[in-house]
Amino acid sequence: MQGTQTKASARVSIVMPTYNRAHFLKKTIESVLSQSWSGFDLLVRDDCSTDDTEKVVCGIQDHRIHYYRNAQRLKMPDNLNEGIRACDGDYILVCHDHDLYAPSMVAQMVEFLNTHPTALFVHCGIAMIKEDGIPTGRQYIGNYPLLAHGPSWLSFMLGRFDCPVCANSMVRRSAYEQHGLYDPAFGLLADVEMWMRLSLHGDVGYIPQPLIQVRAREQDHEYSGINWTVVDIVLRIQRLYHEHAFTGWYRWWRWMRLEARAERYVLAQYLVSICKKDRRAHEEGRRYLKNSGMLLSRIIAWGL
Template identity: 25%
Template sequence: MSLSQECQQPLVSVIIPTYNRPDYLKQAIASAIKQTYRNIEIIVSDNCSTENTQAIVASFEDLRIRFWRHEQNVGMLANQQHAFKMARGKYVASLHDDDIWNEDFLAKLVPILEANSELILAFCDQYIIDANSIINDPGTEKNTRGYKRDKLAKGIHQPFSKIGLIDKSIPTAASCVIRNNVIDWDSIPPEVGGMWDLYLTYLCCISGYGAYYYPERLTRYRAHEQTDTMLSGSRDMQAKIRKAKSEMFCYQVFMEDDRLQQFRVYFQQKWLEANTTLGIGLLRSEQIAVARPYFWQALTKQKFNVRTLVALSLSFTPHFFANKLIELSK
């Protein structure tokens, strides 16, 4: 493509928030630079890493890269939001610092949005890779089926609240291009935390625009030991507590939105499940008195639930046996 043709393409802002993953970050940036769609800016927002992230960025010698480093750790969500607010592109696409894009990711999705101004986003399927960037074929198939992308029709979906918030088919954080000027990035509250991608999907769903599904695996999502779901011990428990709090906040918002009332029962059930998960996390962290109200709330607002009832019972069990039983219930 000639330089004049590249300039005629709309600018796409590639958002890469990062924190202490230098080796993975190199791969992520490289995959952005290698995009066959050339008119991009790459925004690397460093959350006060102890590693020399700026040196990694500089090593690419690509003028399309914009680098920002926070002077202190501001948290994952604030770092992500700051990068989004730096974006100057007509479209934005989030690329985690441990994920990778195929070279034609943007080239296949951006023209779809350009051709239809009534679309807010275009998304695709994804591969699952391990810590060594090797594709996990069984994991990939499980991921596609689990999020029902194997049965999702190619093309426009409008409305798309069900596929976005119920089936969670839209991988907003890694395999999606979004129309930038529709989203108010300041409207994502801090309570969203690690569920920012689901909340962003919610904002897109209620925008009145449509979504387009491109049924091809154009990105590579990394599952490895540094993700929240792969942590162990106390770090694992704190991650689960944070996630449960974020889920409770999100599903509360969704429940109260009149535009989503047809899914209210589902959102309430997810909110109640998050109450129980939070209670179990607090119980395992020995915050017994704090945990019990979440169990009571979950029990009084739903039909009989074994998981919640067992967890509440454990909160009245002698400390030693309670810890043993909780370990067995993982």
């Protein structure tokens, strides 16, 4: 696939992994089907849901929808990877099963990738909504270059512990073919590692508009609240790509800076768990700091 394809010829595959979100799924799928760009297929990957997911999806009559139910639970990102392997589009867009999508989102992303052949993926701004769909009033529209040089973008991502890229991004299929799919070692944060990996090999596109309404996760979601598995994965990804991104004395300086920031980061998470009287997060944090923290955090974990 070449980046010089015309807008009329580019084919889009949309992958929507889902698990037990039948109550959100109908509106989410309808927002995808309402796109001004109609040249796409929507592959819904049901990871053995126990609710009415299959009934909801099959009840929507549109030839672009393809429903597949796994024989056994794959979890993320394996379910997503299987969906990507089944795609035949030139561009592949991941859509979460509980978010809502502006009618122009696909068209704008396709136009961007058509116009910028060096970009391996394109992401956009977001607006937050509550579980019930009511807007929170919060939007995240970064002051980022429309086309960022890949290594510069990677350096930017390595300077922060949150991720400036929404997981609902459009990627060239050729990028997945050349640089691999999502790494299961990083669980639900595999997309963060993917954006860093692709930034090593190409440029990054950005559309500064809130084209996605991101719904707040359920309160009982496994990654909600203070989660030390997430903390550990964030730091593992950071350390991995500091090795790839920097060389010489500058790598040493960035590494020292990272470790100082990591120490502040884990201590802040730990102290928040204490202030919120979250016993589970507190106990898990104490174990984590005793095993993986630096000197100060280990001392505090033994004392608090």
